[in-house]
Amino acid sequence: MLASINSATLLGVSGHPVRVEVHVANGLPAFGVVGLPDTSCREARDRVRAALVSSGLSWPSRRITVNLAPTGVPKAGAVLDLAMAVGLLVACGELEPETVDGLAFLGELGLDGSIRPVAGALPLVDAVEVDAVVVAPENRLEASLVEARQVHAISDLRGLVRALRGDDEWPATPTRDEVDEPTEGPDLSDVRGQPIPRFALEVAATGGHHLLMIGPPGAGKSMLARRLPGLLPRLDGADALQVARIRSAAGQDLPPGGLVRRPPWRAPHHGASAAALVGGGSGTMRPGEMSLAHGGVLFLDELGEFSPKVLDTLRQPLEEGTVRVSRVAGSAEYPARVLMVAAMNPCPCGGSGAPGGCRCPESVRARYVRRVSGPLLDRFDLRVDVQRPDPGELLDGNPGEASASVAERVESARKRARERGVRVNADLSPSDLEDAAVLEPAAVRLLEAALHAGRLSARGLHRVRAVALTISDLMDGDGRLGPDLVDTALSLRIDPFSPVGPSVR
């Protein structure tokens, strides 16, 4: 009177195989679930009982014990419902043990016996240790992204029992064809004028350099940032699967083709908590905005309004490209390789930020800019001032350069980074830069002067070098950095927080 069924549970964005063991024995009628189930998992008892009875199947009035192995891994959610129900049917002799061999079951049960979709079907299917899985029809697309698994999608328990007994055929699985995601993002040709911010976007997209835009409200900072994903290359197979996996784990819909080819775009509100940004939460851990933006763009509008504590939690993930969330119940790791773009006003009054042009007392301004810590500011390789475009440019009717042609340049410049063995130039370590970005003597003198003037930190020096290398790549240069490239990189790195007024000793 024992059955053992394959299933899986979600940990972070990856699945973990689980064996659902069901034991039916004589004794007082009872139904217990052991093996670290969380509340919604423990409540499966009631769902499973109702679903079996509604489907016209018998409910054994005996002592039922369900064990979720391995018992040390916490199980969350209702994904194991279906496996428990099937295990019970096998343990009571309703189904032959052979019929469930080589099958895994992933699904939530309704009280009417219907099989409902679960979040994270993609990583779950990936995790099971058998070749075929049974999921709800809504999960078929996600499940079929794992090419090694055969997917059976079925909508209710009654149909599942008939298919397992061999009374009916499994419903046919339509072949998955790659559908291109239909909606393209907004185009860069909508942006008039603003040559420097446009150039900064191009450099950011090419080199993976984080970008900070500073300017008054209405200058078009968000408009510019919104166009950045369109400049990034489409995600390749592994990345597309990874992004789909994260979205699946977060319970979000996937595009019709299943794989996510367009780089994601996430713009969390400035009221976001640390857990919302980097992931985590008590109980069920979920990926945060940073992970949802993996492979794409994380846009932080009104950077100065974010809580400084929340912003500082971004620093470690930005450095490592992954988020590690540790809780008492366990820890999880989420991929979080993002291109961070942030926008902020020069001061709370919303003025242009021009010298002498702000109405805020210096103390108010200082308090505003202190919300962004120096170390975080240091993460932005590119910092540009964005002012309202020139009226002449707005009215002359000539559209700016389109995203597609910029994206082409970005793609060809990125090839050079790959030749250096990294994804983008921002990933180059200081020692890699020694080889890849050769400084001409004049450029060395220039950087030394900037260091002595206190305009650059040692870390900033490497970043300037990496940005100069990216600009060289964009211009089809040979990686030798002359003073012109270094000057340009420096001009794209303003210090927005120096005290007001020229410093007088």
Place this chain on the structure above:
Amino acid sequence: MAALAGLPEMGPARLRVLLASLGAAAAWKAVSSGRLPPEVSEVIGPRVESVSTTWVEAAHRRPPGVVMDDLIEAGVVVAGRGAALYPPALTDDPEPPEVLFSIGRPVVQNHGPAVAIVGTRRCTRYGTEVAVELGRGLAEAGVVVVSGLASGIDAASHSGVLAVDGGSPPVAVVATGLDVVYPARNRSLWHRVAEAGQILSEAPLGVGPARWRFPARNRIIAALADVLVVVESHLEGGSMYTVAAALERDRPVMVVPGSIRSPASEGTNRLLADGAAPVCGLADVLCALDLVGSGSVDPDKDMTRRPSGCDPADLDVLEALGWEPTTLDGLATRTRLAPVQLGSAVGRLQRAGLVAEEHGFLQRCAGQEVP
């Protein structure tokens, strides 16, 4: 008297009435015993009882001997009205400070012509440069420059004065106690002024920046100078108090014109429209002091001279920049140069000292260093 001024809730008006009705020694006795004469109670108004209690407590906590010791230790000189060290320019003032604290050399007792240079803390590069130029030029001409040691224009004019070897000494009038450096950013400038010239304050030791003390300080600046020069001011700037105080005292007010698009020049341009004399160069200020022709004065520098020693192509960028703060983006739109050409040109111009950057705004410099 210094002990009286050091009491909490003691302002210039209360101090004046106390001293006028009783004299220093009797006033201290009255204050420390809580028996205030009626004319003093009248000035204080309805809160007289709580103020009096505060004074009694404070007077017992810090008797005059202790206050004096502290002042001597800090090297502060105290001058009551009528004392030998009291600035003569203030003796006949409508609102003279009853007591002035000072450190440094006694400049204000005996000096030639004096000019006050004031302006906004939130100044532009243009304002800074002009303040430095005027400070330097006036110091070279032997004119004492009085300012307020605030950041921005004040600091620039002081540093202009300090840049001259053997020129006239700088004078600063501050709103805080002489042991409280405000703003803290100006610490080294503060010490250099104290060393080369004199810092004055109406506030006793230990007094931090209080809002009402700044306009009060401004009236002393206006009173000490023969001419007031406003370099840059917003419409509602603190410099406007100095201007009002100068007009009350029949001191001529001169104003440096600025761009009509620069918020930092809104107040100054308004003053010009109201009839203030424009300062188009050092000579205008010297002329107002009747100093022109004395032979010790340099003629104005030629502002139209094209800066030498840089690439002609960079000069076109410099021309396009003009004299108003502009972002790199604005400059790119004007010059139609590619980012790399423009970035490198701006870098070269910055190193040549012809362009300065602040918060991403590029500003043209007159080609001389701000010390």
